[in-house]
Amino acid sequence: MPTIVRFLTTLVVLAALVGAAMFYLANFVTPRDREMSARIPASDLDPVPIVKPTPPPPAEPPPDEDGSDEAVSEE
Template sequence: MPTLVRLLTTLLILAGIIYGIMAALVYFVEPTRREMTVEVPLPQLDPGAPTQSLRR
């Protein structure tokens, strides 16, 4: 039983340290914003293939 308590205590302390680091990152690090453009390739249309209408 003492080894289980020691293991759980160690895991809780490690989880607290990790949680504290994450909280510090949230409060102290400010992300930089910049404009971004992403080109999305359109599929080539086959003139012989039937197309479905999007309207119903």
């Protein structure tokens, strides 16, 4: 039983140290602002052409009942 208590005490002390370090860093350390720049290759700056999609072809009218596609005119 004493080895478990010693182990748990060690874990609690380590957790308290980590928690105290996190608290200190979060509340008492201010980050330094500095300018940052990154080089971008010229090939990444070339514009990529966007192709507009072509509209689908118009639907064909259904054929007549007799199978011919010609319109019957009634005079």
